[in-house]
Amino acid sequence: MTVLFSELLVPGWASDGSKIGLDDVTGAYGSEIAFTLPCHNADPDLFFSEKSEEVGLAKSLCGQCPVRQQCLDAALSRQEPCGVWGGELFEAGAVIARRRTVGRPRLSQSRTAA
Numbered sequence: 001m002t003v004l005f006s007e008l009l010v011p012g013w014a015s016d017g018s019k020i021g022l023d024d025v026t027g028a029y030g031s032e033i034a035f036t037l038p039c040h041n042a043d044p045d046l047f048f049s050e051k052s053e054e055v056g057l058a059k060s061l062c063g064q065c066p067v068r069q070q071c072l073d074a075a076l077s078r079q080e081p082c083g084v085w086g087g088e089l090f091e092a093g094a095v096i097a098r099r100r101t102v103g104r105p106r107l108s109q110s111r112t113a114a
Helices: 022-026 044-048 052-062 068-078
Strands: 082-085 088-091 094-096
Touching (some): 068 088
């Protein structure tokens, strides 16, 4: 099953004016611009992937998007919990540079051996 981003609207986000809903960015569902956006023509799972290669591809698809900045602003206002929005990776409502990999963190290079 494929889900379009415009179908991920949570009722009330845009109605009170404090948060920007996806409909405010792409226009009414079914509008011409909505179906020309990279996120509507690619696999939606790509924008929520755990794999760094797929996250990089999702970010690159956002590069030429005509509503990239509006999408980013909207995601920031909604504090999106995860995914690629407006060409940026979100985690816990904030933009992050990259997702941490699974496993034990590397020792800091600044530590000195005792």
